[in-house]
Amino acid sequence: MGGTVTGAFAYSPGDGFQGSVSLNGTSINAPGSPAVRLEDARLVLDGQRVKMPEAAIAIGESEKATLQFDYDLVTQALRLEVGDRRHEHSSASVGGWAIARPGQARLRR
Numbered sequence: 001m002g003g004t005v006t007g008a009f010a011y012s013p014g015d016g017f018q019g020s021v022s023l024n025g026t027s028i029n030a031p032g033s034p035a036v037r038l039e040d041a042r043l044v045l046d047g048q049r050v051k052m053p054e055a056a057i058a059i060g061e062s063e064k065a066t067l068q069f070d071y072d073l074v075t076q077a078l079r080l081e082v083g084d085r086r087h088e089h090s091s092a093s094v095g096g097w098a099i100a101r102p103g104q105a106r107l108r109r
Helices: none
Strands: 002-012 016-028 036-039 041-047 049-059 063-072 077-083 089-095
Antiparallel strands (some): 016 036, 036 049, 041 049, 049 063, 077 089
């Protein structure tokens, strides 16, 4: 992982995590896969939820898309939306990490 991460957050027992973090040009690399670069993404910490409003991403040298998600830290439920630059979206609501979309990859916990 590389890039610039800036922001601030705080934790209190009553409110959980609160704050936001900007991920500007942050790259995530995995062996054998093209790098995924977040272009001006923002993580929002809101109690038991971690959200990322729609952000542009680049996959490898030529693929462009948008990504947004909402993750509940307690229930581990995930809502994920991926779109192309024309804002055509595929979405999945996930409880406990089970994603299954017709014609798409499957992720299981």
